[in-house]
Each structure stands twice: as structure tokens, then as C-alpha cells.
Amino acid sequence: KAGVTQTPRYLIKTRGQQVTLSCSPISGHRSVSWYQQTPGQGLQFLFEYFSETQRNKGNFPGRFSGRQFSNSRSEMNVSTLELGDSALYLCASSFGAGTEAFFGQGTRLTVV
Amino acid sequence: AQSVTQLGSHVSVSEGALVLLRCNYSSSVPPYLFWYVQYPNQGLQLLLKYTSAATLVKGINGFEAEFKKSETSFHLTKPSAHMSDAAEYFCAVSEGYNNNDMRFGAGTRLTVKP
Numbered sequence: 387k388a389g390v391t392q393t394p395r396y397l398i399k400t401r402g403q404q405v406t407l408s409c410s411p412i413s414g415h416r417s418v419s420w421y422q423q424t425p426g427q428g429l430q431f432l433f434e435y436f437s438e439t440q441r442n443k444g445n446f447p448g449r450f451s452g453r454q455f456s457n458s459r460s461e462m463n464v465s466t467l468e469l470g471d472s473a474l475y476l477c478a479s480s481f482g483a484g485t486e487a488f489f490g491q492g493t494r495l496t497v498v
Numbered sequence: 499a500q501s502v503t504q505l506g507s508h509v510s511v512s513e514g515a516l517v518l519l520r521c522n523y524s525s526s527v528p529p530y531l532f533w534y535v536q537y538p539n540q541g542l543q544l545l546l547k548y549t550s551a552a553t554l555v556k557g558i559n560g561f562e563a564e565f566k567k568s569e570t571s572f573h574l575t576k577p578s579a580h581m582s583d584a585a586e587y588f589c590a591v592s593e594g595y596n597n598n599d600m601r602f603g604a605g606t607r608l609t610v611k612p
Binding site for chain 1: 534539540541542543544547584588590599600601602603605
């Protein structure tokens with residue numbers, strides 16, 4: 387079966403711009419989570435959606451937001467980009483509590 | 499809130515030697531614990547998980563981990579390292595209700611010498 391698909395794989399943006407990243411979960415998975423990975427801070431939890439509702443949120447500023455659609459696809463948006471937002475953004479999907487989370491290959495965002 | 503500490507950001511072993519990657523967790527409730535592996539420019543792949551069943555958990559590629567509540571540890575081991583095991587390994591904890599809300603350790607980069 388198809389895995390978790392993240393688009394685009396690579397992105398270069400300018401400071402102050404906004405960006406939208408997309409995640410298509412494995413078919414049947416209703417839970418989608420987003421993580422930011424940087425060399426300095428490691429893997430940090432951004433937020434988690436289940437059936438179009440945000441269930442949990444990490445400690446990130448309001449510039450980071452997300453949403454989930456009725457088909458479970460999810461997007462995350464970062465507004466007013468800063469240089470420090472350069473990172474690998476990973477999406478993970480699962481059926482829900484107690485089930486394995488599968489990760490996509492990530493979107494590498496570079497802010498210049 | 500849950501958290502994870504991985505001891506040693508870099509571990510180097512010889513091919514055929516024992517691999518031991520250390521992880522200690524903190525959680526206010528019985529945790530779910532995970533080990534993931536990440537190869538360069540890739541996402542994370544689940545190696546194994548502990549979800550309150552057997553304390554010794556066997557995973558893929560010959561890895562296993564033992565949950566020790568008294569030591570709040572979940573160390574990852576493999577009896578004999580292979581060159582293909584070279585990667586970054588992450589320990590993660592979830593407080594159970596939703597294992598898609600994980601807190602990760604800083605990671606341990608494993609190098610395997612021929």
C-alpha cells in the first residue's frame with residue numbers, strides 16, 4: 387500500500403513569506419501529526435489532527451498552523467517565515483491510539 | 499509532561515560487536531515507548547514499540563529493547579552490528595492516549611566500523 391506522501395520534498399522561501407506543506411496519510415489513517423526536525427533542536431512535535439480536529443499542540447508560536455480535511459489529508463502553514471524555520475518537516479499518520487505511526491520522507495524547507 | 503533522554507549523541511562499534519543505545523524516559527502515566535531509525539534524507543522507520551505487554555520487545559532487523567520501570571529505561575540492543583545499521587536512532591515516549599503525539603530524544607548517531 388502507498389505510504390505517507392509529503393509534498394513538496396524541497397522548498398526554498400524568503401524571510402517574511404508564508405508556506406504551505408501537504409501530507410497525504412496512508413489510506414484509512416485518521417490521525418496525522420507534524421514534527422519539525424533541526425540539527426539544534428532535534429525532533430519537536432508541532433500538532434496532531436484526528437478526524438479534522440486538532441487534538442494536541444506542541445510549543446510553537448501561532449505562526450505555525452495546520453488543518454485536516456475530510457479525506458484525512460493535512461496541511462501545515464507557516465506565516466512570516468524566519469531563518470530559524472529552516473528545517474525538515476515530517477508528517478506521520480496512524481489509525482489512532484496504540485497503533486503504529488508511519489512517517490513520510492519529509493519536506494525540507496530552507497528560508498533565505 | 500513526558501520526555502526522553504538519550505545518553506550519547508554518537509556511538510561507534512565494530513562490525514559484529516554488540517550495539518547498545520541508551521534511553522531514559524520520564525512520564526506521569528504508564529508510557530508507550532518507541533525506537534525509530536532514520537537514514538539520511540529519509541523519514542523515520544519504527545524499529546519496535548512497548549505498549550505495556552511484554553517488557554522485552556523484539557523489533558525489526560534483529561533489534562530488541564527492554565522496558566525497565568524501576569530504572570525508567572528502554573535501552574536498544576542488537577547482538578551483532580552490521581554495516582547497514584549505521585544511521586540515527588531516536589527513542590520516543592507517548593503518554594498513551596494517542597501515540598501520534600510523541601516526544602523524541604535528541605537522537606544517537608550509530609557508526610559501524612568494518
